[in-house]
Amino acid sequence: MRERLRRIDLRGPIGVLSAACVLGSLWMSRGGATGLTGDVALELVLFLVAIALGETARLTILTGRATAPMSTAAALGLSFTALTSTDGRPVDASVVVATISIGMALGLLLLRLATGSAHWGGTAARLLAAATAAVVYRSVDFGGRTLIEWQDRWPGDRWLVAVLMLTVGTLAMLVDLTLEAAVRAGRDHAPLLRSIVDEVRSSGGLATALVTSGALIALADFAVGVAALPLFLFPLVLTYFAVQRYATIRTTYRQTIGALSSLTDRAGYTRTQHAERVADIAVAVGRDMGMGQRELTDLEYAALLHDLGQVALREPIPRGATVMAAPADQQRIAHDGAEIVRTTGVLDNVAEILEAQTTPYRQVREFGQNLPMSSRIIKVANAYDDLQDPGGDNRRAMERIHLGLGYEYDPRVVDSLTRVLERRRRSAPSGS
Structure with missing residues (x-):
């Protein structure tokens, strides 16, 4: 059952759900759009443009997924902004969701034209999160009124309105992070709960900033109008460039470690790309065992450098x-x-x-030694690649590893490696 759950890929269902959200909001907004004043229509267009442009400015965070902070903040701000139609009633949630949908779709199209590739999975999760905020804040009744109607009854208690916006925004970001984690768990065959926790840990700070920015845009719109949009998106623009620079440094760091790991290959101490293969297997096993992204990063670096000590040998x-x-x-x-x-x-x-990578597992079993899980994983991954036949047949390697099960190798790591290899065998093209 556990393995079956790991094999579930939610990218398709999330795409279908987001498409249904788009079509449903466009259909329902037909009547609501006819009652908009010129000023409100202009403000909706400005929000739409901000969302579209924000969708093209994406960041890659620690977990490896791409996010669009300016698009998300603008969408949340629109969900909370007190726009009214000609009859004095707040603009319907369907109109807001339709605007967000068109903006994100346009941004996705622009990104496709500019880069030649654009992944819609993250956009779908952000759309569903923004739709959640809009529906909860503008359509769900609480004591006979929606939250946006309640805020008109508290003109002197804007702090209470801010608390409501932050609460609903937090709910929306939890939807976004949960959907992103579910997609990643299905793709990487990682435990769902661990993926959610890892996503929250990696993106919690950014998510808090986005929720706060969305609430500030909506609150400031009450005082300065549509000028609140660029005013409170500008700090996110600066954040975007700062995070981009950090991502570039992290990429260069990984490339440097990769180059250092190839030193043993170039010097003839190890087989070509041995370190890369060990790192690939080790990270796959680490994901299968539920490691967080920070642990996986250390595991990958250690796997790449695990044979570096061979440069001190007199003879290979x-x-x-x-x-x-x-x-x-x-x-x-x-x-x-x-x-x-x-x-x-x-x-x-x-x-x-x-x-600790060469320490036998019996040290843990017999003497209770604190042996890092990453070291146990590298020990198994290295043995697998060392023992594998040149033709790629892994049966001999696994037989040798099983001979040392419980003595040299951690049984849980070996079980995880077996699952990883089985998944790769099933997904490999027939005849390969």
Whole structure:
């Protein structure tokens, strides 16, 4: 049952739900759009343009997903803004959702034309989150009135209106993060609850800023009108460039570690791309076991650098297969690699993982040694790649690993590796 749940991919259902949301809001807004004043229509168009442009300015956060902070903040601001029709009633939620939908669709089209590729999954999640905020704030009755109608009865208590906006905005962002986590869990075969927690941890700060910005746009609109939109989106523009720079630094950091990991390949100590293969397997196993993104990042770096200590050897190990080396030699390679990494001064967690990567699992089982899970994963992933036949047949490698089950290798890690390999076998093209 657990494996069956991991195989569920929600990208399709979320896309269908968002499409239904778009079509439903467009259909329902036909009557509401006819009662708009010129000023309200102009404000809706400005929000639409801001959402579209914001959709083209995307950021990639730690979990690897792309988000559009300015689009989200503008959509939340529109959901909360007290726009009224000619009869004095608040603009219907269907009109708001239709505006957000058109803006996001236009932004997606612009992004497609500019870059040649645009992923709609994140846009669908953001649309459903904004629709949630609009419907809850403008359509759901609370004591006979909607929240946007209640705010007109509290002209002297704007702080209470702000609390309501922040509460509904938080609900909307939880919808967004949950949908994003569900899609990622289905794609990466990771535990759903862990993916949600990881998404909240990675995006919680940004989500808080977006909710606050949306509420400020709506509150300021009461005093300065549509000028509130650029006024409170401008700080997000600065944040966008700052996060973009951080993402560039993180990418360069990963490339530097990748280049360092290839040193043993170039020097003839290991087989070509051995470190990349071990890192790929290790990260897949880590996801399967429910590791968070920060743990996965350390695991990937450690897996890439796990053979770095071999540069201190006088003579290379045949095929670079450390699994065939004597235990003392394995420990010396791990120690030397960890010492090299420690000299950087910024990879202490990675050095700790490298130091323990050759420790047998029996040290945990028999003596209770605190052995990092990442070290256990690298030990299994490295053994798998070292023992694999050149033709790609993994049966011999898995048989050898199972001979050391519970003594050299953690049974839970080996079980996870088996699941990963089985999924890859099923998804591989027939005949490959």
